[in-house]
């Protein structure tokens with residue numbers, strides 16, 4: 364996948380099962396957001412195919428999109444629209460019928476029942492994230508993409524979001540999330556894919572990756588006591604910071 368002459372993602376391949384949470388990890392600029400954009404069909408890769416629950420993203424974009432839920436870092440709903448208007452708008456777009464009572468019930472589940480008439484811009488960051496996540500799954504997608512879902516959230520909201528992710532997994536969705544937090548990986552990911560410079564460096568469960576690299580010299584040099592996923596990640600991707 365290219366931006367002009369720059370190859371941002373090169374031969375990245377992975378599979379997500381239903382009921383599985385896959386963490387896509389990599390330093391800044393590694394190619395995570397570009398990979399998600401390709402799954403969304405926003406960028407067309409020069410080679411390779413991407414399918415969402417059997418639908419080819421390039422050839423069957425409508426089917427693929429109908430099976431995909433996306434929750435982005437910055438939720439950008441119309442600032443002036445109320446919660447109820449936003450829910451009605453997206454329910455309509457996805458052909459989901461929701462009565463006023465059902466909307467109230469669903470909003471109660473995520474602690475927003477008292478805010479139905481409030482404009483989006485007046486919600487707190489945590490409330491905006493909860494609404495954005497609700498909208499991302501309003502059509503019960505097979506695959507949910509979460510781009511740094513807990514960036515900027517307080518510990519309470521973070522825990523709550525992890526519980527929601529557990530719930531989606533239990534309901535049978537496949538989930539891909541990008542994160543820079545190893546705590547998040549340990550909390551919710553079944554498997555991780557570490558990428559850098561647009562290529563896959565390692566894949567496996569967090570425990571597998573630690574076990575596989577525990578005795579590497581680079582990892583040993585970094586570890587303070589027990590080897591952590593952080594140590595493995597930094598050893599694989601290098602200690603230098605990225606722009």
Ligand SMILES: Nc1ncnc2c1ncn2[C@@H]1O[C@H](COP(=O)(O)OP(=O)(O)OP(=O)(O)O)[C@@H](O)[C@H]1O
Pocket residue numbers: 366369371389390391392393394395396397398
């Ligand atoms: N619109 C764009 N035009 C040109 N280059 C881009 C564009 N978007 C991303 N890139 C480049 O593609 C590469 C991958 O970027 P990408 O945003 O996918 O990385 P990332 O892993 O999501 O990073 P971060 O953790 O900082 O969000 C980087 O080298 C980046 O500079």
